[in-house]
Structure formats: structure tokens, C-alpha cells
Amino acid sequence: MKNDTANPTGSFKDRVVSVALTKARELGFKVAACASTGNLANSVAAHSARAGMVSVVFIPKDLERAKVVSTAVYGGHVVAVEGTYDDVNRLCAELASEHPAWAFVNVNLRTYYAEGSKTLAFEVAEQLGWQAPDHVVVPVASGSQLTKVARGFRELYEVGLLEEEPHVRISGAQAAGCAPVATAFAEGADAIRPVRPDTIAKSLAIGDPADGWYALHEVRSSGGAFAVASDDEIVRAIRLLARTEGVFAETAGGVTIAALAKLAAEGVIRQDERVVVYVTGHGLKTVEALVSLRPTATIAPSLDAFEAAVDVDGDLHRGDR
Numbered sequence: 001m002k003n004d005t006a007n008p009t010g011s012f013k014d015r016v017v018s019v020a021l022t023k024a025r026e027l028g029f030k031v032a033a034c035a036s037t038g039n040l041a042n043s044v045a046a047h048s049a050r051a052g053m054v055s056v057v058f059i060p061k062d063l064e065r066a067k068v069v070s071t072a073v074y075g076g077h078v079v080a081v082e083g084t085y086d087d088v089n090r091l092c093a094e095l096a097s098e099h100p101a102w103a104f105v106n107v108n109l110r111t112y113y114a115e116g117s118k119t120l121a122f123e124v125a126e127q128l129g130w131q132a133p134d135h136v137v138v139p140v141a142s143g144s145q146l147t148k149v150a151r152g153f154r155e156l157y158e159v160g161l162l163e164e165e166p167h168v169r170i171s172g173a174q175a176a177g178c179a180p181v182a183t184a185f186a187e188g189a190d191a192i193r194p195v196r197p198d199t200i201a202k203s204l205a206i207g208d209p210a211d212g213w214y215a216l217h218e219v220r221s222s223g224g225a226f227a228v229a230s231d232d233e234i235v236r237a238i239r240l241l242a243r244t245e246g247v248f249a250e251t252a253g254g255v256t257i258a259a260l261a262k263l264a265a266e267g268v269i270r271q272d273e274r275v276v277v278y279v280t281g282h283g284l285k286t287v288e289a290l291v292s293l294r295p296t297a298t299i300a301p302s303l304d305a306f307e308a309a310v311d312v313d314g315d316l317h318r319g320d321r
Contacts, residue, residue, distance in 0.1 A: 002124055002278045003247055009046045009070070010282035011039035011203075011250075012145070016116035017047045017105060023112040024103035025051060031102040033057065035092040037085050037141065037203045038067035039281050044105060045074035056102070058088045064202060066285050084197055086208045114211075117145045121152025124276050125162060132156075132166035134273035135224070137263065139256045139280060140172040140181050141204040143215030149278070150218045171224035171268065172215060173259030175199035175234065175251075181212045182226035185219060192216065200231045200289045201251040203281060225268045229258035235289055237261065241279070248283035256280075 004012040017040070021032055032048040033056040034040050041057040048055035055076030059068070060083060072078045081088045096107040105113045125132055132153045138146040153166040174182040177199030184192045192212040197205035209215070219226060229237065234254035241257050242248050249257065260277045263269045283290075297309035 001245065001247070002120060002276055004120075004278070004280045005247060005249060005253075005282040009039070009042040010285060011043065012117070012120065012278075012280040013039040013043040014047070015119050016040075016113045017043040019116035020103070020105035020109045020113035021047050021051055021053070024053070024105070024109060027103075029101065029103035030054060031056060031099075033092070033095070033099075033102045033104045034106050035059075035085065035089040035104075036106075037205055038063050038071075038285065039203050040106065041071040041078065042067060042285075045071045045076045045078070048076055049074040053103075058092055060085055060088055060202075060205075062202075064286050064288055066287060070285070085206050086194070089206075089210075114144045114148055117148035118152035118155065120145070120278060121149045122156065125153065125156050128274075130161060130163070132162055132164075132168050133276045134167075135169040135171065135269055135275045137171045137173055137256055137260045137269075137275065137277045139204055139252045139278065140174050140212075140215055140226075141206045141209065141252075143181060143209045143211035143213075145278075145280075146170060146172055146215045147211055147218050150222065168222060169224045169273075170218050170222040171259070171263055172219050172226045173256040174226065174228050175201040175204050175255050176228045176230045177201075178205045178207055179226075179228045180207060181209060181216055182228050184212075184216055185226040190216075199234075199251075200286070201229075201234055201255050202286070203250065203252045204255060225263060225266075227259035227262040227266075227268075229255045229262070231289075233258040238283060238290065242283070247279060249279045250281035250283050250286040251289050252281050253279040253283070254289070 007014040031054045034044045045055045058079045061080040096104045156162045178197035180192045180195050194208035237258035238254040299305040
């Protein structure tokens with residue numbers, strides 16, 4: 001597992017924003033902006049504060065509360081828009097043309113911004129002793145991350161940091177409530193039909209993915225596949241990862257872990273493959289998905305009350321963790 005929950009703002013977006021704002025400062029921009037499903041807003045606001053830049057981030061109004069708070073705390077402008085991410089993105093495309101002095105990291109600086117995702121491939125190869133994995137499972141929202149991960153492994157070989165040419169199978173993960181790329185893959189289609197998102201995985205809720213066609217091509221050409229996860233499967237996967245690996249993933253991570261399990265069960269992932277799954281954001285950002293979780297027990301402050309309510313020995317006998 002490539003765990004990006006421990007990055008400065010708790011998601012992989014710190015990678016892309018680091019590259020984009022470094023370039024923005026080099027080019028003389030003073031204002032940093034973005035359209036975001038949450039994680040990018042967190043990162044742009046935080047990195048802008050550290051860089052001494054003004055930030056203006058645009059988000060759907062129904063975003064998770066934690067993502068709103070962990071963006072607003074950095075002191076920039078947070079603008080909630082009535083509509084989906086795709087509505088937000090269209091607005092930002094218009095604003096970028098009206099405010100050419102603003103650095104919209106995923107609009108007018110997208111070519112630099114997208115390069116940051118290649119570090120997800122670079123670091124995995126380094127951590128595997130300068131070898132590429134056989135198979136990776138990547139969450140898909142706009143599709144940019146998946147395409148850059150695939151390209152990252154190829155570029156390491158081109159510059160001589162991988163001795164053997166990599167043949168990494170690339171598989172994608174989408175939420176069932178927003179799966180336009182996975183649907184095109186399943187139907188054998190080249191055109192990706194936009195959808196209106198309806199999923200708890202809000203960070204993947206892009207109904208009209210800008211790089212969807214490229215992600216589709218990478219998966220097909222590499223021999224990978226797509227899998228989708230329902231909201232219930234997402235929650236179960238979050239809990240599975242937490243109790244087996246001690247990693248608390250956001251809903252996008254639940255999508256990827258659920259997809260990994262499906263791909264393994266279907267035989268797409270083979271037993272002889274070295275597989276890396278990308279977990280790209282921290283679960284504290286999306287606690288609403290786990291509102292059913294409660295304390296094991298509520299007891300009086302006495303030994304007898306504890307012994308009557310909690311069966312730790314039973315857990316040990318069952319092998320629970």
C-alpha cells in the first residue's frame with residue numbers, strides 16, 4: 001500500500017500543489033486558486049499560506065464539513081458553489097479567463113500541477129528497491145492521477161533509474177455513484193458519458209472527467225481493469241483497512257480497497273503479482289461516512305461494570321484484532 005494519508009494536509013494533493021505553486025511563484029503569480037472536491041482546496045489553502053500567497057478556492061456547497069474547516073483555517077477565501085464539482089470547474093474555467101493573473105492550479109497551471117502525481121510512481125519504485133510493481137490500483141476522479149502514475153514508471157526507465165522496462169498493469173477504481181470511466185471500460189466504449197454524481201466518495205465525484213479518456217486508454221493498453229464500489233462497500237473497506245493495517249482512509253481510499261478486493265476475487269489481480277494499491281487521503285476528512293460507529297460500551301466507573309460490558313478475552317480467542 002502506498003499510504004498518502006500522512007502528507008501535510010492528509011492527501012496526495014500536496015504533491016501536485018507543491019509543483020504547481022512552485023511554478024506559480026516562479027512565474028510571478030500572487031493569487032492561487034482551484035476548483036476542488038475538498039482535498040485540493042485543503043492543500044492550495046495551506047501551501048498558499050506558507051508561500052505568502054492569497055488563495056481563492058471553489059468547492060461544491062455539500063462538501064464534508066471537515067474539508068471545509070481544514071481549508072478555511074488557513075485564512076484564504078473559500079467559495080461554496082451551488083452545484084456539483086463539474087459546475088464548480090466550469091465556473092473556474094470562466095474565472096481563469098477573466099483573471100489571468102490568478103494561478104488556477106488545475107486550470108491554467110494544470111500542465112505543471114499534473115506532473116506532481118508522477119511522484120506516486122517515483123516513490124513506489126524507489127521503495128521497492130528501484131523496481132516497478134507488476135500491478136497498481138489507482139482511484140479515478142478526473143483520471144489525471146492514474147495517467148501520470150503510468151507515465152511515471154515509464155519515465156524512470158527512460159532516464160535509467162529502472163534497469164528493466166516496466167510492464168505495469170494499471171487498474172482503476174471508481175465509486176458506483178460516479179463511474180463514467182469504469183462504465184465505458186465495461187461497455188467497450190471509447191466515449192465517456194458524463195454522469196451526475198451520487199456517492200459518499202465526494203473526492204472522486206467528478207461526473208465529466210477531464211482526463212477520463214486517457215485513463216481508459218492506459219488501463220486497456222496495460223491489461224488492467226476497472227472495478228466499482230457501492231457506498232456500503234466503501235464503508236466496509238474503510239473499516240477493513242483500519243482494523244487490518246492501522247490506516248484510516250477517507251472514502252476514496254475505501255473505493256480503492258474495495259476495488260482491490262473485487263479485482264482479486266475476479267482473478268484480474270493474479271496471485272503471482274506484486275500489487276500496489278494507492279490510498280490517497282486521510283479518513284478524518286470524511287467521518288460522516290462512519291457515523292454509525294459508537295463506543296464499545298458506556299459504563300459506570302467501576303471494575304464490575306467494565307468486566308460485564310467488554311469481553312477482551314473473547315476477542316483474543318476469536319483472533320480478532
